[in-house]
Structure formats: structure tokens, C-alpha cells
Amino acid sequence: MDGLGELRARYLEAVAGAADEAALEAVRLAALGRKGEISLRMRELGGMDPAARQVAGPALNALKDELEAALKARRAALADAALEERLAAEWLDVTLPARRRPAGTVHPVSQVMEEVTAIFADMGFAVAEGPQIESDWHNFDALNIPPEHPARQEHDTFFMARLPGDDRPPHVLRTHTSPVQIRAMAEHGAPIRVIAPGRVYRMDMDQTHTPMFHQVEGLAIDRDISMAHLKWVLEEFCRAYFEVDHVELRFRASHFPFTEPSAEVDLRCSWEGGQLKVGEGESWMEILGSGMVHPKVLSAAGVDPAEWQGFAFGMGIDRIAMLKYGIPDLRAFFESDLRWLRHYGFAALDMPTLSGGLSR
């Protein structure tokens, strides 16, 4: 058979030159595929006279075997090379020290919310929540603050935009957590004992005010709740929160549309050497507003004021966080400065509990 030498040389060269799997497969098909050059030659054997076939048959078979072996060897070499390349690219020095992730901490506000929740939970208060975008009715009307009431101006309210043509009162960013009183009573009725920690908003910004801050609302409604219960609950709270044995509270007559009577509550303290001491000294520090829930508020929430009464209070969380942990500037709370957080923040696993200790 003619040209076998040329065929052999050409295909062995093609195999050696194939740069990848696909090129190699193309060479195999061209030579040994169903219509491959060598396959065609083998088919021609049938038409030869026996003497010629005696010579050509074994020669072709030998060539086919040789080529298959060459393909196999080349395929293995290519796979090795690919592996080598990947190993070289993906090596990892496992003896290097692990890279440290930037470590965040629990924000003091979150920590204090957990502390407050733990203390009130121990006194039988559940946690209630409400939306930060609140209806005008929940934030004001239901709390006995009608549209023309001056308290509406005092609250420096952020109003949500309305669609053109909508003349209903716009929703507001809630200016206090008191609307949660309405929602909780409307949902669960009386008796009820809840606290509602959360974000509130007022258009105000200076060293001691930020447009967003945090409050915790307290509400206890039953058949015979009085101011005496309010006083005990707040004293108990302050003792646990400030982690002191003795506290003294002063109730100052005040006015809120949603409580009657109303009182602002001051805590006896001293500021010796810039260091706050709770329970002693000659200073008083205002910590919250409170009072007996107004009958109109109970009615608005669907609770019969002839049958039920109780107290409510609202306390600034940021402020009591600053007091307890000696944090001087409120605005730093919301600047997301990691250095500040590392200094004032808490380890994620330090969950405050009354048994384990609140702040440690």
C-alpha cells in the first residue's frame, strides 16, 4: 500500500502538535473516525487481491495501533500539564497565619435595649413593636393630640410625601414610641404589660439631639394599677439597670396629652470628677416621662376606661446608654466609626442576663 509512511509521519506530527484536548480529538477523527483517512484505507482492503492484502492489512493495523497509542500518551500529557498549571496557580501557603476579619461589636444602643428588655421581662413585661412610618392617627390623634394641638409643633415631625390628589393626613416618622401603646392595646386588649423599644425621629440636630434616636415605651394596664406601681417598677428598673443597691426617684408634675396625671422622673445622682454616681449626691437627672394613661387613649385603643386603668412611660435609650457607659457625645452613636465601636461596643456573645450580669 502506498503512502503509509507519509500518513504515519503526518499524523504523529499532528498528535505531537495538538495543544489541547479538542485539537487532539480533531486529529483522532481525521485519522481514525468513521470517515477518517486510515479508516477509509482499511475499508479498501476488501477490494484488494489476497497477496496485496497480506501486506497492507498488518501494516495498516500496526499504523492504527501506533497512532492510538500516541493519542493516548498525548492525552495523558495534556491532562498532566493542565493539572500542573492549576496547581501552580492555586497554591496556598497553609503555614501563613489566618487573615483577621475586621471585628465588629454590639453597639451600646443594642446592648442597652437588651439590658432593658431583660429587666422588664423579669417583671412580666412582653416586648411589643410598631412601624417606624406611622399613621398620623396612631402617632397623634389616638394619643389625645388633635390636629390643632400645640404638642404637634413641639414634636418637629418628619412627614412622608403624599401622592398628588391624596388629601388624607400624611404618614409620619413616629416622633415617639407611644403609638405602640395604641397598637398593643388594640391588638391584645387589657390586661396588658408591654415595653416597646425602638427608633423615633424628630427634626433636631445638635450636641445632645440627633434626628433619629431611641426610646423605650412602657405600658401596664389592669383593673387596679396606680402611680405607686409605676414608682416601684421604675425604681426596680433603675436599681437593676445602673447596678446599684439604692436609687432615689423624684416625680415632678408635668404634662403630656396622653397621660393624666403626668410626671417627669428624675434620678438622684452625683457627678464627682466627671464620674456619674447613681443613688447619691445632690444632683437630679431627668430620665423619662410618665403618667396614668388618659381615658381617651384607652378608648381610642378599644379598652374600656370604666373597667381598666394603668401607667405608661417613655424613656430615652441613647441617654441612659451614655450615662451608664460614660459616653460623652450622642452624635458619635450614629457615625459608624469602627474605632468608636471597638472602644464602646460589646462582644457579641455577652448577652445581658439578670443571672449572668447585665454589663460585666
Ligand code: PHE
Ligand atoms: N412620649 C413621650 C415623649 O416622647 C414620653 C411619654 C411616654 C410620656 C409615655 C408619658 C407616657 O416625650
